[in-house]
Amino acid sequence: MSGHPPQPVADALSAPYWEGTSRGELVLARCGRCGFLSHPPDVVCPRCHDPHVRYRFERMGGSGSVRSWVIIRQSFLPGFEVPFLLVDVAIDEDPDVRLIGRYTDWPDATPVLDERVLVTFDLLDDGFAVPAFAREVRP
Amino acid sequence: MSPAAPLGAAVVGYAHSQIVRRSDDPLGALTLEVAQQAIADAGLSPDDIDGFSSSSLTPSAGSHPEIDGVSTVSSTWLAQHLGCAPTFCSGFQGHGQLPGAVGLAVSAIASGAARHVLVHRAMHNPAGSYHRSSMSSASGGAQWIAPQGFFGPLAMIGMTYQEYLQRHSAPREAMAGVVVESRKNGARIPWSVWKDQPLSFEDYLDSPMLTDPICRLDCDMPVHGAAAFVLTSAERAADLPHRPVHVTGIASTAPTRWRLPQHWPLDDLYEAGAAIRDRLRQVTGLDPTEVDLPQVYDGFSSLVYIWLEVLGFCGNGEAHELVADGGIDSDDPTALPVLSGGGALGNGRMHGIPQMLECYLQLSGRAGDRQRTASTALACHAAPHVGGVIAFASDTR
Numbered sequence: 001m002s003g004h005p006p007q008p009v010a011d012a013l014s015a016p017y018w019e020g021t022s023r024g025e026l027v028l029a030r031c032g033r034c035g036f037l038s039h040p041p042d043v044v045c046p047r048c049h050d051p052h053v054r055y056r057f058e059r060m061g062g063s064g065s066v067r068s069w070v071i072i073r074q075s076f077l078p079g080f081e082v083p084f085l086l087v088d089v090a091i092d093e094d095p096d097v098r099l100i101g102r103y104t105d106w107p108d109a110t111p112v113l114d115e116r117v118l119v120t121f122d123l124l125d126d127g128f129a130v131p132a133f134a135r136e137v138r139p
Numbered sequence: 140m141s142p143a144a145p146l147g148a149a150v151v152g153y154a155h156s157q158i159v160r161r162s163d164d165p166l167g168a169l170t171l172e173v174a175q176q177a178i179a180d181a182g183l184s185p186d187d188i189d190g191f192s193s194s195s196l197t198p199s200a201g202s203h204p205e206i207d208g209v210s211t212v213s214s215t216w217l218a219q220h221l222g223c224a225p226t227f228c229s230g231f232q233g234h235g236q237l238p239g240a241v242g243l244a245v246s247a248i249a250s251g252a253a254r255h256v257l258v259h260r261a262m263h264n265p266a267g268s269y270h271r272s273s274m275s276s277a278s279g280g281a282q283w284i285a286p287q288g289f290f291g292p293l294a295m296i297g298m299t300y301q302e303y304l305q306r307h308s309a310p311r312e313a314m315a316g317v318v319v320e321s322r323k324n325g326a327r328i329p330w331s332v333w334k335d336q337p338l339s340f341e342d343y344l345d346s347p348m349l350t351d352p353i354c355r356l357d358c359d360m361p362v363h364g365a366a367a368f369v370l371t372s373a374e375r376a377a378d379l380p381h382r383p384v385h386v387t388g389i390a391s392t393a394p395t396r397w398r399l400p401q402h403w404p405l406d407d408l409y410e411a412g413a414a415i416r417d418r419l420r421q422v423t424g425l426d427p428t429e430v431d432l433p434q435v436y437d438g439f440s441s442l443v444y445i446w447l448e449v450l451g452f453c454g455n456g457e458a459h460e461l462v463a464d465g466g467i468d469s470d471d472p473t474a475l476p477v478l479s480g481g482g483a484l485g486n487g488r489m490h491g492i493p494q495m496l497e498c499y500l501q502l503s504g505r506a507g508d509r510q511r512t513a514s515t516a517l518a519c520h521a522a523p524h525v526g527g528v529i530a531f532a533s534d535t536r
Contacts, residue, residue: 006285009278038397040283046397067404068302070294071351076200076270080288088298088402096396098404100289100298113305122287130286 003078008128013041016057021129026062026119028097029055037094062119063136064091066111069103087111087133102132109135148245149376149383149534150368150499152181158332158364158487161264167208170261170365171220177367182380183255188369190227190253191218192244193260194236198438198490198522199361200291202273203265212261212365227253234392235527236260237491237520242389242527244370255371260492264361280400292439293350293358295401300441301352302405307456309444311352315343316462317443318356321478324469325485325493327509332362332487357440362487366496377536384502387515388422388530390415395524403524411524412449419450419517423530427451430530431513432501433475434494436520437482443467446519447477476511491520495529502533 010018013029017040020027029041032055034048045053068088075082085106089099103111104120111117116136121129154176156169178185191214197205207216218225227247231239237260244256270291277285284290304311322338325331338356346356376383392411398404419427427433427450435446444458452475453461461467468474480497483489498516500506514533520526 003273003275005288006274006277006281008282008286009276010282011278014282040280040399042397068298068305070297070301070353071348072288072294073348073350075288076268076272076291077274077285077288078272084288086287086289086294086298088302088404098399098402100284100399100402101287124286128286132287 004125005079006077007124007126008130013043017041018128020057020059021121021131022127024121024129026060026131027057028060030058032056037097039097039099060091060093064089064099064117065095066113066115066117067098069111085111087117089117089133099131101130104132104134146245146249146386146388147373148248148370149373149385150503150531151371151376151379151381151383152177152183152369153367153496153499154180155330155366155492155496156364157330158362158489160332160360160362161266162363165209166261166263166363166365167212167216167220170212170217170259170367173365174217174221174257174259174367177257177369180381181369183369185221185223187255188221188223188257189225190244190247190256191225192229192231192240192247192256192258193217194231194240195261196236197263198292198488199265200270200272201265201268202271210263210265212259214259217257217259225253227256234394234523235520236522237495237518238389238391238527238529241370241386241495241529242391245386245389248370248372254375255369257367257369259365259367260490261365262362262489264363269361283399284401289401293353295403296439296441297350297353299403299405299408300439303441303444304352306405307459309456309459312344313459313463314357314440315340316465316467317437317440317478318343318484320467320469321437321482321484323485324479325481328481328486330364331481331485332360333481333485353439359438359483359488362489364487364489366489366492368495368499381505382503383534384499385532385534386529387532388419389527390418390422390530391527392525408445408524409449409455412445415525415528416449416451419528419530425515427517430515430517432479432498432511432516433477434480434482434497434516434518435477436491436494437478437484438488438490438521440484442521443478445525449525479509479511491518494518494520498529498531502531
């Protein structure tokens with residue numbers, strides 16, 4: 001492990017998301033015309049194809065279900081301490097929206113399919129925070 | 140259903156280099172030599188070649204310089220160095236790299252843009268770690284995945300494969316049947332990086348985990364090598380020395396739902412797969428299960444399960460049982476010969492070439508000791524998802 005993990009570079013479309021994570025909130029983009037949750041926020045609406053899309057950035061409840069996971073044993077990126085486990089989570093507001101983040105309970109616990117998880121945040125440098133997931137029900 | 144009429148284009152010759160794990164020799168020199176051999180094999184001279192088509196994508200996430208003619212070879216580079224007067228020079232960018240490149244070649248021939256088209260693929264294994272990146276900041280698509288450490292093809296396919304294992308209650312050990320079959324067949328291919336090196340089930344089970352649930356032997360070996368095919372019209376093909384192999388259809392997938400970069404949820408693959416099976420039926424008049432020699436793509440072993448399911452050889456979630464029951468075996472006439480050419484796991488990372496070459500060799504009657512009886516074939520190639528398929532038929536005249 002050397003260096004630091006890649007720092008997000010916020011842009012016009014992603015800035016509200018990164019501002020949200022640094023406050024400890026999961027804020028996703030919803031199309032102002034058709035209501036589609038677009039993650040990542042696309043330059044046009046992927047559902048209603050509005051080329052002049054205006055997103056409403058909405059705070060999500062932060063809970064969801066585990067759909068899959070991987071254990072990263074060798075990081076190809078700088079700055080990560082290995083091993084760590086990443087989960088693929090379907091969020092409750094729209095299970096078609098899937099987020100990927102570190103599973104904070106590993107290695108004490110291993111995820112199972114459909115396990116309920118709640119978003120938490122790993123702090124990065126420069127005030128950025130990145131979503132991670134913890135088991136909703138703790139023993 | 141009966142096979143559809145050929146599209147009017149046929150493969151009339153080929154050449155393949157030795158596949159080696161690493162080489163410092165410029166990839167362009169090797170590719171030029173292979174191209175010259177393929178043209179001679181087709182009974183033509185470089186002057187006859189007026190079309191070029193390829194996909195020169197390097198499937199590495201690492202920070203490697205891409206130098207045309209050294210670490211990658213585009214059609215433009217090859218056309219410039221072969222010594223001919225091309226009228227059509229193209230590169231494919233889209234779903235299914237090799238099927239896309241063949242699609243461009245067939246289109247060029249059908250439209251009259253070119254008469255004889257060279258389709259090539261050249262692969263290089265760069266020095267150092269294949270996927271290691273020095274990324275210090277993540278902009279654009281990378282900002283959504285790299286800050287949490289989701290990066291590169293191993294994590295991408297590992298996520299899809301774990302979802303498969305969990306949803307279908309599949310034991311990871313069943314995959315040994317895929318890898319052993321690819322390596323058994325690859326061990327018989329003279330130019331394979333794994334020539335004479337078959338594997339046992341124990342070898343697979345002992346293979347170290349890289350990104351759970353992906354172990355080292357679930358991945359094809361990055362290699363240095365080149366292959367080329369010559370395509371021309373069915374009419375001109377009749378006058379050339381080898382028995383032509385007709386292209387009877389190209390089926391490509393479309394992009395699925397907008398996602399995080401490099402995130403391939405299992406249902407996205409199934410959705411793309413259902414569409415490609417329908418498309419194959421439409422364009423070839425054959426259901427994929429009626430084809431004599433389907434060659435599935437195995438750049439990662441788990442893609443074999445997906446291809447077996449989406450082509451219809453079993454239901455979704457059942458391929459691990461089909462494989463565990465001995466259902467894929469090129470030496471058993473009652474089993475499926477879907478990896479008879481050794482695939483990527485048995486030849487090295489040649490990105491769809493082993494599948495297409497097996498179709499060509501078997502349908503042209505040029506497979507030597509490995510010759511099978513087959514008159515229809517499919518060459519499958521990712522990516523993304525289940526990228527595309529080329530359908531072939533042997534010449535009946």
